[in-house]
Amino acid sequence: MTTQRYEGKKMKLTVVMLLGVAALTSAIEYQRYKVVSVRPRTHEEVMIVEGLVNRWELDQWSSLKALGTPMDIMVSPRLTQRFLGVLRRRHIPFTIKINDVQALINTESAQYKTSQSMPHKFDHADYHRTDEIYSILKGAETDFPDLVTIYTAATTYEGRDIRVAKVSTGGSKPVIWIDCGIHAREWIAHATCQYILDQLTSGSNSDSEVSALLDSYDFHIMPVVNPDGYEYTWTSDRLWRKNRVPNTICHGVDCNRNFDSDFGGIGTSDNPCSDLYHGKSAFSEKESQVVRDSIKDLGVKMFVTIHSYSQLWMTPYGYTNDKPANYDEQYRVAGEAVVALEAVHGTRYQYGNIADVIYMAAGGSIDWAYDSAGVEYAFGLELRDTGSYGFLLPKEQIIPTGEETWAGIKAAVQAI
Ligand code: 0X9
Numbered sequence: 001m002t003t004q005r006y007e008g009k010k011m012k013l014t015v016v017m018l019l020g021v022a023a024l025t026s027a028i029e030y031q032r033y034k035v036v037s038v039r040p041r042t043h044e045e046v047m048i049v050e051g052l053v054n055r056w057e058l059d060q061w062s063s064l065k066a067l068g069t070p071m072d073i074m075v076s077p078r079l080t081q082r083f084l085g086v087l088r089r090r091h092i093p094f095t096i097k098i099n100d101v102q103a104l105i106n107t108e109s110a111q112y113k114t115s116q117s118m119p120h121k122f123d124h125a126d127y128h129r130t131d132e133i134y135s136i137l138k139g140a141e142t143d144f145p146d147l148v149t150i151y152t153a154a155t156t157y158e159g160r161d162i163r164v165a166k167v168s169t170g171g172s173k174p175v176i177w178i179d180c181g182i183h184a185r186e187w188i189a190h191a192t193c194q195y196i197l198d199q200l201t202s203g204s205n206s207d208s209e210v211s212a213l214l215d216s217y218d219f220h221i222m223p224v225v226n227p228d229g230y231e232y233t234w235t236s237d238r239l240w241r242k243n244r245v246p247n248t249i250c251h252g253v254d255c256n257r258n259f260d261s262d263f264g265g266i267g268t269s270d271n272p273c274s275d276l277y278h279g280k281s282a283f284s285e286k287e288s289q290v291v292r293d294s295i296k297d298l299g300v301k302m303f304v305t306i307h308s309y310s311q312l313w314m315t316p317y318g319y320t321n322d323k324p325a326n327y328d329e330q331y332r333v334a335g336e337a338v339v340a341l342e343a344v345h346g347t348r349y350q351y352g353n354i355a356d357v358i359y360m361a362a363g364g365s366i367d368w369a370y371d372s373a374g375v376e377y378a379f380g381l382e383l384r385d386t387g388s389y390g391f392l393l394p395k396e397q398i399i400p401t402g403e404e405t406w407a408g409i410k411a412a413v414q415a416i
């Protein structure tokens, strides 16, 4: 399990050009940090690797799904030789997936747009800042006034809006809830929510599949659950995961450990410096409160929360190995979804309950949605890829990722 971060991270004063505005920012840099993909084959090897992750407070980018499958771990230059030395001595197989994390971040940031004008139309050629996303949502409301309503569901600690796009042809239908970006660094998630909203609106009149979905359901889409964290990934630390509330020491709560689903249980941390810090109490954070409060009276039939990466379609539970009462039904629908998803670009997803396909973790939103909000179908998605780029997925993959994810979600909704 990931614990603390920021061992030996270099702070650097950088003049950052964002949206054409020069800002003096202290950015965290990842020069010569590597992402090592380790494949422990026995429980003993898993213990060795997890021991190193905990001792050196390494950032675990992805987790072991089964013995012999990869877990991706980011290692600083200071620790690389020692880390690889242990793996070699213990004959634990590994490959280096990313040789210089900062080089990938630089490639990505070199492509940032410098235009100062706010976009009003969907633009899946780029990742976008929160303000731009909200401007695009507003544009969708202007273009589809009878279909789209934008509402502000809450305001964050740093004062940013958390907005939702409601897509409805009228009346009050069962709701499909889709949220993205509860984890700040998972940029493809935010982009995919925008892609889905684009498909729902542009297809509302012209695409019979979409109009059939809209005849039966309202959609509520929250593209930036954690805007404070997301903005911080643009200005200061591309790999920030949590929100930005100040704790006594260190910033941020892992909002996906802050729901009231066995709060504080397995796979969470009470250390405020940890990436898995669960916060002071269940629902202490605006970002988890807003999801709770938004869905509670909506009549949500299907809840989808979008993350990256690892290509997984997850169903409850994460806090226990037990399966929910309707597990077979949720599993069936997840199966339909991944078949449809794979048919688009051949991207393979694994699916099933969180505890089986990823790792146990308490306090997550889908468990709460299923247990406490009465949602029958609660899915957590981990989008592309499987670690070649990880959180730094090139923008060229926004559209293909959107296409396949939308196919999966459509198939899931059609299957219920
Ligand atoms: O650990 C998480 O919160 C998710 N993985 S991620 O790499 N995007 O951080 C998985 C969430 C699974 N859901 C629960 N554990 N409840």
Ligand code: ZN
Binding pocket: 183, 186, 307, 308
């Ligand atoms: Zn995540």
